[in-house]
Amino acid sequence: MTTIIDGNAIGDRIRSELEGEVERLHDAGVIPGLATVLMSDDPASETYVSMKQRACENIGINGIHREIEPDAPEDALFDELDDLNADPSVHGILVQMPVPDQVDTDAVLEYVDPAKDVDGFHPANVGRLVAGRARFKPATPHGVQRLLQASDVETEGADVVIVGRSDIVGKPMANLLIQKGPLGNATVTVCHSRTKDLAAKTKQADIVIVAVGYPGIVDGSMLRDGVVVIDVGVNRVEANNERGYKLVGDVDFESAKEKASAITPVPGGVGPMTITMLLWNTVKAAGHLEDIEIELP
Ligand SMILES: NC(=O)c1ccc[n+]([C@@H]2O[C@H](COP(=O)([O-])OP(=O)(O)OC[C@H]3O[C@@H](n4cnc5c(N)ncnc54)[C@H](OP(=O)(O)O)[C@@H]3O)[C@@H](O)[C@H]2O)c1
Structure with a gap:
């Protein structure tokens, strides 16, 4: 059974925890x-x-x-x-x-x-x-860490392959996951447009995180059984609906789901977490600047 990681539900839970901290500031x-x-x-x-x-x-x-x-x-x-x-x-x-x-x-x-x-x-x-x-973890990679945590996916000792090395996703994601301590301690490989044989890298991974901006860059044939797949990509593709387009990720969801033990959908996976973690950082900043103790790591 593949777990579909529900970013909306996890984001909502974190937001209600944040509300408590906001109340503390209001008080x-x-x-x-x-x-x-x-x-x-x-x-x-x-x-x-x-x-x-x-x-x-x-x-x-x-x-x-x-x-x-x-x-x-x-x-x-x-x-x-x-x-x-x-x-x-x-x-x-x-x-x-x-x-x-x-x-x-x-x-x-x-x-x-x-x-x-x-x-x-x-x-x-x-x-x-x-x-x-x-002080502030960038919102998208921090959101991915929290999705993994909420889904009981252990990063300690895990082989993680990140596809994409942008300053806003890939690089900070790698830096967060190699840190010592909870939500870190992973062994990380970062892939990019010059990587030789991407599939050989992704097939080795316990966790694959994809942030490229190209639909279907990773599919099920590039994954091993039981892998956890986090799809950061958001791409508009033509669709026969009122808007004329739909949003898809970078991962071919259907074939990847066949291999994955857990996978994020697009939409409804990483996206809702990005905004949640931005709110998190704002609450943290207010606590710091106003010298009020806030219980957010
Ligand atoms: N859900 C969210 O909240 C959220 C937040 C941020 C971004 N996103 C989405 O995530 C995606 C990536 O965004 P970004 O800002 O990180 O993109 P970006 O700055 O364009 O970086 C894309 C990365 O993908 C790499 N790449 C390109 N072609 C590749 C290939 N064939 N094989 C392997 N790697 C390849 C690039 O390599 P080089 O460095 O060699 O060029 C680059 O490192 C986009 O779809 C964006 O909309 C979503």
Whole structure:
């Protein structure tokens, strides 16, 4: 029997735990605040930002939203970040990526106050993560860790193959899983576009985590029996429905399910966890900045 890992249910459970921590902040007179900054008119980016804002409101976090014209100069974004960095009611800041071409992405990531960098992408926070002293674990890989934990999948001693080495998923995922301690202690192989014989690597794995952005890059023929499969990919493919498209992952779900002991679906797997862990980081940031003890690792 293959377990379908339900990211919605696991995310809901973690959110209700978070509500308790938010209440503790409210009792101390603090309303945690998350600022989202959008410098784009891409409908997908607009949707992501509004989903994050709605999720904030649902658990008592104050959502602050700022929009900057996509053709504005780079300084318009930095001025906004100056305000948000200095604003004591803002505990977390998230700049929705991608930003337009005239804006230097690396400079933006470095401009956000590291204490408010709830994405965990500032080099100071990346360094802390690698050193095993993470302040903010990036939301998607942290969400994957929590999915594995909630599904009783042991990472200690497991052979994990990660397909994809992006700064937001693959690299932090590998760094989290090789850390000493709970949710870590794995032996990790990271694959990418230059990897020779991907299937030879994935077939060895106890856990396969795929974050590429290409539907069906991993299928059942590339997996061994009993593997745990985590599909991070989200891809739009044409479909005969009202919207004209549907969302699929990077893994060929049907053939992978035949081999897997547990697998995440798309949608409804990793996606809901990403927003949940962003809320987690915002609550943590508020606790830190306001010097209130919060029970979140
Ligand atoms: N569910 C969520 O919350 C969530 C969050 C973030 C991302 N995602 C989704 O996850 C997917 C990946 O996102 P990302 O931002 O990590 O993507 P990305 O920055 O485009 O990175 C893709 C990675 O895949 C590798 N790759 C490309 N072709 C490959 C191949 N043939 N074999 C092996 N590896 C290959 C690339 O290798 P190179 O480095 O060599 O180019 C790169 O490391 C996307 O579908 C995205 O929408 C979902």
